[in-house]
Amino acid sequence: MLYSKTTPEQKRLRLREALASGTVQQFPGAFNPLSARLIQEKGFPGVYISGAVLANDLGLPDIGLTTLTEVAARAGQIARMTDLPAIVDADTGFGEPMNVARTVQELENAGLAGCHIEDQVNPKRCGHLDGKSVVDQDTALKRIRAAVDARRDADFLIMARTDIRAAEAGDAGLRAAADRAKALVDAGADAVFPEAMATLEEFAAIRAAVDVPILANMTEFGKSRLFTADELAGVGINLIIYPVTLLRIAMGAAERTLDTIRADGTQEAQVENMLTRSRLYELVDYEAYSRFDAGVFNFKVPGRH
Numbered sequence: 001m002l003y004s005k006t007t008p009e010q011k012r013l014r015l016r017e018a019l020a021s022g023t024v025q026q027f028p029g030a031f032n033p034l035s036a037r038l039i040q041e042k043g044f045p046g047v048y049i050s051g052a053v054l055a056n057d058l059g060l061p062d063i064g065l066t067t068l069t070e071v072a073a074r075a076g077q078i079a080r081m082t083d084l085p086a087i088v089d090a091d092t093g094f095g096e097p098m099n100v101a102r103t104v105q106e107l108e109n110a111g112l113a114g115c116h117i118e119d120q121v122n123p124k125r126c127g128h129l130d131g132k133s134v135v136d137q138d139t140a141l142k143r144i145r146a147a148v149d150a151r152r153d154a155d156f157l158i159m160a161r162t163d164i165r166a167a168e169a170g171d172a173g174l175r176a177a178a179d180r181a182k183a184l185v186d187a188g189a190d191a192v193f194p195e196a197m198a199t200l201e202e203f204a205a206i207r208a209a210v211d212v213p214i215l216a217n218m219t220e221f222g223k224s225r226l227f228t229a230d231e232l233a234g235v236g237i238n239l240i241i242y243p244v245t246l247l248r249i250a251m252g253a254a255e256r257t258l259d260t261i262r263a264d265g266t267q268e269a270q271v272e273n274m275l276t277r278s279r280l281y282e283l284v285d286y287e288a289y290s291r292f293d294a295g296v297f298n299f300k301v302p303g304r305h
């Protein structure tokens, strides 16, 4: 009932243990607090909170328009609804290194288990689109040092994301990504997110460069093929995110249903694809509220509900 009773400190510890377990961890992206409940119920070990989803949910493109206040508030709403650790996308850290420091403290306050901070120039772009640019190494390292120094819980995970792979073509880009990953780890990053890797061999090259956990971004319609967890585990990946997957499928279903209502004059043909009323009530733990106050829960309808 209400919010998770697992404390942020416990969640951060859980995340550290999961990343050290030697088993690849799959974190689907929660597009709202309710979907975080579903992710937990299905047995996943953690939740990812995507910057693209937060922006798109507001009807905005993912080009650095969302503010720290918006991201921390929404991420906090999602994190508090699950016992799982949640990692949030902090984009470029929302400004200069001093802003990055404040970002980390606000995300700690919001109950997150960790965040990633990237080396794109402001305003940032989706990592899988062309035409993005990255800051010089010194600036990238300053962001990470500021983040690490600012945290008050040593278990809050600071992940460094580098977008440099796409900044130079071919092997040069990959070498630059491996070099930068190494430097980011030396600056204190607990984990690395090499963005827009195209092949398993590219992930393996980053694995060879650093000895901290590595994230693989399995976003659809991007630069990477959708590798399986086994394939990614085979090249030493520790954490896989599916950042926009649930939003895309939910919006796909919404579009199909609106088309059905327009075409048929009723949603009837789509009802079998819906989460039923009783399933929805299970997810919000309706019955627990009833145990608290017997007058609240009175839902009992037989049939397909």
Ligand SMILES: C[C@](O)(C(=O)O)[C@H](CC(=O)O)C(=O)O
Pocket (backbone or CB within 6 Å): 049, 050, 051, 052, 053, 062, 089, 125, 126, 127, 128, 217, 219, 220, 222, 243, 244
């Ligand atoms: C991971 C990512 O940063 C996100 O915001 O979810 C995006 C995902 C996407 O746009 O598909 C990214 O830059 O890869």
Ligand SMILES: [Mg+2]
Pocket (backbone or CB within 6 Å): 050, 051, 052, 062, 089, 091
């Ligand atoms: Mg993002």
